[in-house]
Amino acid sequence: MKRAVFRNRLLPWVLLAPQLAVTFVFFLWPAAQAGWQSFLREDAFGLKTTFVGLANYSRLLDDGEYLNAVGVTAVFSVSVAVLGMSVALLLALAVDRMVTTARGYTTLLVWPYAVAPAIAGLLWWFIFNPTIGLMPHVLGLMGIDWDHSLNGNQAMILVVIAAAWKQISYNFLFFVAGLQSIPASLREAAAIDGAGPFRRFLTITFPLLAPTSFFLLVVNTVYALFDTFPVIDATTEGGPAQATNILVYKVYVDGFLGLNLGSSAAQSVVLMAVVVALTVVQFRYVERRVEY
């Protein structure tokens, strides 16, 4: 790593100041407030405040709805990561084999990433809307009765597809880059030794892609945990019967609709701990081995 040397002792601080200020105002300060709020019980207007210690946290552990949200979040994030990454890998492998048109396809496949999550959610909501959507009609012809407003599993499928769809583009880019950094000579040598395409993928391409995959796994999990709020809000609003109520959506519902600020703050502190843990994992174990 390069080490810059400043003669002026003040200059580095001045240069850092804007970034530090932004971090303080938009992250540290609100985070500290959430931390403090999580120990309080307060009415919506902030007229009566009681210090309740860890009561907001301990209540979460007895709360069936919260535990349900934990389970829903686990299913949701794993599904989004698996779907988003496997489809992206397939597409990347397909593009990698192309000789002339790879560039054009790459551009097209990256487009969905530019779509805002709320728009993506709305798009899939329209496609799968039981009353006016196209897919329920098609599925109906196949004998599948689609109604995600009542069927929790179907609602989960819908939000997983909507959330994974735009992440596919992102994953795809990294896989393409990862594939390009695998020396062709390795695969050629294997081919000369008589390994078929499937075997070459399994023993050479896939292991060499592992660092990229691991990095993407962390990024996708963080995405599914925190950035999918608009997708849920635009499609199912956590329903039916909380079948798609992920943790971050529950923070919003309890805090901004239910005005239960103490519990909402406690939940967001828990989420904050999760993201810190994931970041540590990424930096300590993944970052060093990944080639970008």
Added chain:
Amino acid sequence: MFRTLSLSALALGAAMSPALAQTEIQWWHAMGGELGQKLEAIVADYNATQTDYKVVPSFKGTYAETMTAAIAAFRAKEQPAIVQVFEVGTGTMMAAKGAVYPVYQLMADMAEPFDPSAFLPAVVGYYTDTAGNMLSMPFNSSTPILYYNKDVFEKAGLDRNTPPKTWEEVEAFSRQIMASGAAKCGFTTGWISWVQLENFSAWHNQPIGTLENGFGGLETELTVNGPVQVRHWENLARWQKEGLFQYGGPVGGNDAPPKFYTQECAIYMNSSASRAGVIANAKDFEVGYGMLPHYADIAPQNSIIGGATLWVLQGRPEAEYKAVADFFTYLSSAEVQAKWHQETGYLPITQAAWDLSKSQGYYDANPGADVSIRQMTLNAPTANSKGLRFGSYVQIRGIIDEEFQALLAGQKDAQTALNDLVARGNVLIREFEAANK
């Protein structure tokens, strides 16, 4: 840049002009689209009638967003003088004793002539404390009614001028409509929580909760799992399975109106304020109106309202409250109320506005427009039909939707769904009690 400059120039101009004596008050509301324009027209008329005060309306999004925005503003000491809050937020607002300025007290403090008995009891009953004091100013109140497709009724061999009066008739009519092929489904409904549970209970004179549905204090508990409600939800689940009833989705039930407009369902229950939308969309058929159905063995009581009222927030300068009192007097005048009622389908909130609409011949020219108010005032409200007042009710509404979905999905029977609803709702009510004691 130009905008900032011109804005500051404007601000400077305003600061120097003699109009400085004019008191400005902020009114945050949740009326979008056409309703928003009608609201702004009322405000413009008011601002034109006098020069002392100026009301500035701002649209803040949905009801929940408007309420959250006002609460956040209060915490930051930037609150508006008037905020429009939907009926399910009433419990939260009432409990915030230091934050709201009760309307009766405001009118008395400002020496503004104010007669609470001029208002329709069925409307203001929802917003008065146990001592009968009016806490907020009713603005847009509605009640659910029944709409039906007269043409489909005729095609099915039913009388086109007779809406179903009982749930037994709803079932029989729906069967006949479906058997004759006149429509694909019998009925649908908006607002499961508001129409098929809260209003259903009041209409059948069944308690929703203890202590007069929560009017009596924070110690209230939900008791909406009684035999009559269980019977109704059981029926709804059965009718849905048989196709007589189609579910329109949670909260307001966004999928319900199109089912009625496209003539897929012949009967539709929703707010009386949906009337304008129904008339605008029902182009290919004639619409009939009726009261909500009741079970034949239980006499109908009266329905309860939904919609929103105007709450005054504490912490503004004295002069602004003077303006608020003056504006409220204007707002509840018979002319303004009658116009608002006739243009939107919301209920007239005073007897005078209702009488004025009658004398103007509005109900003769618009048959069905008075169904809502006749249904609201069918009987004097009882402890079960005055309304409801629970803390955290926005979330409880969500629970009602969830349990209803679990019922329709076949995961629970009606008794279990309602029992779970009561148990989960009571947890929230206890938390609310603890936070507001």
